[in-house]
Amino acid sequence: MASALTSVVVGAKAKHTATVVFLHGLGDSGNGWSFLADELSGLLPHIKWILPNAPSRPITLNAGYQMPGWFDLTGLDKSSLKDEDQKGMLASVASVNQLIRQEVDDGIPANRIIVGGFSQGGVMSLLTGLTSEYKFAGIIGCSCWLAMADKMKSMGSDANKKTPILMCHGDMDSVVQFQFGEESANRLKTYGYDVTFNKYRGLAHSANPAEIQDLAKFIKDRLPQE
Template sequence: MSSALASLTSVVVGAKAKHTATVIFLHGLGDSGHGWSFLAEELSTQIPHIKWILPNAPARPITLNAGYAMPGWFDLTGLDKSSLNDEDQKGMLASVSSVNQIIRQEVESGIPANRIIIGGFSQGGVMSLLTGLTSEYKFAGVIACSCWLAMADKMKSMGSDANRKTPILMCHGDADQVVQFQFGEESADRLKSYGYDVEFKKYRGMAHSANPAEVQDIASFIKTRLP
């Protein structure tokens, strides 16, 4: 793992009441933690005991972006089926290690893993699934928005026993022109076939973004898993 990945910076939105649980939410390609701080701010009044950690991906050359560097959790060659199957597994696993550092710090600071939810959007959603399903920490839940399951063929054997029964919320807009809706739906079906507890939410007319209905579904999931 390169030193650039060893320690991530994060946007942190503190709990508005006594801090008893944490959500770690990972942004998509080319974005930053600030890009999803709206979610933390919007939900902090509904769930004031939650601290939000929004890590910033390091800049890296992205093949899809003609090799120019931009914030990313792993390299992408394209967004069609064959490109997504041509995976930067080394980059993915390095990022998993970096996210696990944040999780470890949170646990060491006194928040047990079963009071932590890991979530993300697009590339960040890919990372939330990978991190959540392979971690030895037992999480309260996993949220994966507008994304797909990476290393899908390996996940049956890679998945840790700790999170075999951990609830997973997957959300996807049916008008997504970036990560096709069917990729998200197929990923949810694959995880269900492996025995995972997956709820898949479809949002009519939603593009590669979030909408109020999705935000409320995320809020409900967090409230249920982290009362």
């Protein structure tokens, strides 16, 4: 059974008709991305934000020390990323799906839900969105890469084959290299997915106002107020 996740929840300011689930990066928490919900709540008052907290786990990249993480990482070079903690990834997918199922049970249709994330959380949002049986309004992956890339053509569910995907990446990212994000977006395009890949000049492993603006537009276009 999937482990239950705790979450930072920022409620809708008006009638709740849509939800964004946004997953943080390694070593962070839901609070680390609450600024996004706070910043966009005026523009998107009908949206509830769920910002899950990853469980604490030993991270090989961090000498085995415990820290919040969606899966283990041995390194951030190309060969290390191929050494994937698929068991950890799939366990986290199950936990995120549990949150989404609760939203659907509470009356928010899956096509009024966007799943997104940053860095490790972006890896998880792509993996969750592409394999879910729920048809989402959109999928967002920031400063991340496509996990299980070689398997995704067969793993991907039919539900989100046409779902718009927004991927964003700074070209000065020294943590998750820009080329990893770009190659991932291109791989998804060859699989037939509807991917927009945005490049941000001079941006390191973080977000900037231009990216936040692009996220806001994508969310508003995909989840208009009813």
